[in-house]
Amino acid sequence: MHTANVLELIGITKRFPGLVALDQVDFSLLPGEIHGLVGENGAGKSTLIKILNGVLRPEGGEIRIDGQPQIITNPRDAAALGMAFIHQEPTLFPNLSVAENLFAGRLHKSRWGFLRNSEQLRAARTLLSKMELSVDPTERVGNLRLAEAQAIEILRAVSDSASARILIMDEPTSSLTENEKRLLFRLIASLKKEGVAIIYVSHFLDEVLNICDRITVLKDGKRVNTHTAKALSKADLIIEMVGHGVESPKHMGSPVADEVVLAVSSLNVKNLLHDISFYLRRGEIVGICGLLGAGKTELAKALFGLLRRESGTIAIHGKPVDVRSPRDVIKEGVGFVTESRLTEGIFANLSVRENTTITLLKRLSSRLGLIATRTQRQLASNAVSDLGVRAASLEQLIMYLSGGNQQKVVLGKWLLLNSTILILDEPTRGIDVGAKREIYRILQRISAEGTSILLISSEIDEIFDLSDRIFVMYDGRIKKQFARGEVTKNQLIAYVTESTSLET
């Protein structure tokens, strides 16, 4: 192959405190090529995209565009070099028309600043028909289907005068329906014909295998391999992605008692959850996996009173509880570590001490209403040392801690409250490998001590290694249930990723 690469990355390295996000990664892209980029969460895909976009600067390595070394310091540089980025959710102006969106920033106007509407509509129609899109250019973008809006965004990017020759798509299909996906793939095919090179990031492996020419697998910040897509089977791809995983300590088989602490029956949440029934025993870890949109987070929220139940009963420690707000379940000893640590977990402006004891404020108050600061400090200090939180002091604001340490504090506040049932939604998302391992140890320890855990995660490794039982969710239902040992990791991955194709 002697065609010149439009884009070449050589030995790209990016470090974050306590984490090497990218380690000597090489990557190349040919004109008209669709190059898939796959890997589990935290493999380094998004870091790589951010480096291309100039949001992050690499510590080492070189980016070459058309063979010329380039330094990209901000998104404008990236655009000037002919790169365009398409994200999951379109970034368009919903109240403006399709044509206005297509030409945003370079509207057709007269010398006096008036719009040349008919000229602009004509240009828009030409553009749309070239890509075989049947969209009315006068339609408000807010009225379009998601895929159409996405197509408009892509068109805007590639029709720019400085014409994007490199298109980077980050999980473009994750919110699309099957029909919408077809539309997107058709558009991608026409772009390819025009010679646009595409980096296609997705966790839908079938898609990647179908549309890409080559596929690069990232794992823990390293490039594992680059394959020609044709010669690759899905099974091989999965094994490369999962590899030997973060060696999380193998589960010892926690002493699960027969005592059921949480029993859910026929739980329904409008449009989101359907007929969910299960139980959780004392000291048990139940892992819940499933694709994005399968209803995992919704289940957690419904159990915690953050989503309104349509029907169904929830019994905690044998007692039926009418769950309407978090307080109803917190009282019964349930704690919830949310998926989004920053927006739902930590109080960024408060100290480690206050974040750790925020669940205990009332309990720490004297009869006069004053908080017993000494007790508070003592409790926080114990929790912090127990969980191995690394902080400069208890008074340090939590926002200055690393993700892993923040997460330990978030966990700690429920442990201090003596929660006996913990719902953990993606508890290790965005934290480094070392901290992950520590959190796994904590979870195993508390489950051995009798805490029951509902572990929701998109990381199969973590579900597989920690859970006593595993549920696979799809489309708001629990589709499969396995006890430990009933399923291999690769089977589980296949169940999770294929539940889509099983259904449609």
Add this chain to the structure above:
Amino acid sequence: MKPEITTQHTADSRGEAPPGKTVWHATHVLRKLPDEFGLLIILIGFGVVLSILSPYFLTLGNFVNVIITMSSTGIVAVGMTYVMLSGGIDLSVGSTMALAATVAATFSKEGVPLAGVILIALGIGIVIGLVNGIAITKLRVPPLITTLAMLSVARGLQLIYSRAVTVTGLGDDLDSLGRASILGIPIPIILLVSIYAIASISLSRTAFGRSIYAVGGNERAAEIVGIQVNQVKISVYVISAVLAAFGGLILVGRLGSAPTIMGTGLELDVIAAVVIGGTSLAGGKGGVWGTLIGVAILGLIQNTLNLLNVSPYYTQLVQGIVIFVAVAIDMNRRRKSV
């Protein structure tokens, strides 16, 4: 596993970068000081300039005068601090003050004793605060809109009630609330200081106070840890309206009458003081001591321009510039420290 922790209690490590190279820039030193410190410097700087400009400035009489003048604004600003810490805003304080004080003044005129007058004023404050709080939490109308509407409603009620006539001839006891002294200390000053002290303790040392910071900093997370977010929000609006009513009583006592225009535009002064004092408009950050300094800065500007016989029109101009500069300096300092 050995717990690897370090919990030395360094004096104040807010804004400290993780251990690494320590470079002792001037900004680095500044960063370690409490947020209020920079403001205090500004305030003192003001004082120095003013005492040079006007020899009368540094006299005890003038000082007492300044504090009394700013006492009612200062008290209202405490309530605003609560509201803004929770992430809200209360535009209705000026009208609330006017309505509560006007009604209370007429009762005082009719001979109702001070205790009754105070109860009436505070009662009106409680009702207004509850309406604001319930509209904001249960009806989910944004605070800006709710309290803007209340600004108009309360002012309208006051004008209807008083027929747009200034209430004069108050009872002596209400008068004394604004003018008398205990042990030589004027009552407004005593009230001002006590309210700030109580507010400071309630914000920093009680579950309620910390819940306000939690709600203002991250409402979602607050709900998830079981804090009664709505209850906290309703409470801050009640506190704000009650303190506005109380500030109104002191003002009326000081003036000896309840003019119909009282409290007009007060919300802007009060919000300015709170913002100058470093309380974040987004909520979750700040405190009453900063607010007190903010109130003092505004009070000093007015005082000096008075002493220098500058036209009151310039007061507005200078005040606007000072608000802008103080907040701009502060924002930049904070941005660098993150």
